[in-house]
Amino acid sequence: MSQHRPAPQAARGPRTVVLALLAAGAAVLALASCLTTPATSSPAAPASTASHEPAAASGARPDHDGGRTDEADGRVPNGTTVFDDELPAVAGLDPALLAALRAAATDAERDGVTFSVTSGWRSPQYQDQLLREAVAQYGSAAEAARWVATADTSSHVSGDAVDLGQTGATEWLSAHGAAYGLCPVYRNEPWHYELRPDAPDDGCPPLYDDPSQDPRLRR
Incomplete structure (x- = not known):
């Protein structure tokens, strides 16, 4: 009977070493996993402060006191004409001024010219x-006075002035406006018109350079 001899010890040595190394490596990894502190997530960046612009459809915008101005205060949507009675900016105009504007606009339409209103009556706010x-x-207040009057003196607040868009209306009125009593008032604002009842007979009076030169506004 042949005798079975076990494999030489040297033949098993490398495998044993490899297995031992793998076991040791696994233990090290396990220990490292237990000891590792989870990374702390970085804080979220602060949200940007967006400007709160009003919806375009509303036609309103915030004023500096936190209130809002809209069509009820005299703001006008694009395409407003002197015939838009539903808008306070038009309906709030002095009746004699509005009648003159509508008579002129009716005649101007025959020449293909539309009177587009960019501002009319305005609230004090x-x-x-x-x-x-x-x-x-x-x-500065002094420089601003060349363009904008105070609420106490503004001819827009009183309903005695209208601003017309650049749709050919100012050119048409420069030739025909005096016949309706419609006159420009300020050299730096050719879009600004007021009623001058004597203009059909006497013509429009001389222009002021700007509103700061208008004695009516010096109260």
């Missing part, structure tokens, strides 16, 4: 807002 914005834009 809206006028105050415009004045604050003008002071911020131009850097």
Whole structure:
């Protein structure tokens, strides 16, 4: 009977060493996993402060006191004409001025010209807002006065002035406006018109350079 001899010890040595090394490595990894502190997530960046612009459909915008001005204060949507009675900016105009504007606009339409209103009657709140914005834009109350009157003196607040868009209306009125009593008032604002009842006979009076030269506004 042949005798079975076990494999030489040397033949098993490398495998044993490899297995031992693998076991040791696994233990090290397990220990490292237990000891590792989870990374702390970085804090979220602060949300940016967005400006709260009003919806375009509302036609309103915040004023500097936290209130809002909208169509009820005299703001007008694009495409407003002198016939839009539903808008306070038009309905709030002096009746004699509005009648003259509508008579002129009716005749101007025959020449293919439309009177587009960019501003008419304004509430005191809206006028105050415009004045604050003008002071911020131009850097001083004196410079702002060349463009925007106070609520106490503004011919827009009283309903005695209208601003017309650049749709050919000012050119048409420069030739025909006096016949309706419609006159420009300020050299720096060719879009600003007021009623001068004597203009059909005497023509429009001389222009002021700007509103700061208008004695009616010096109260």
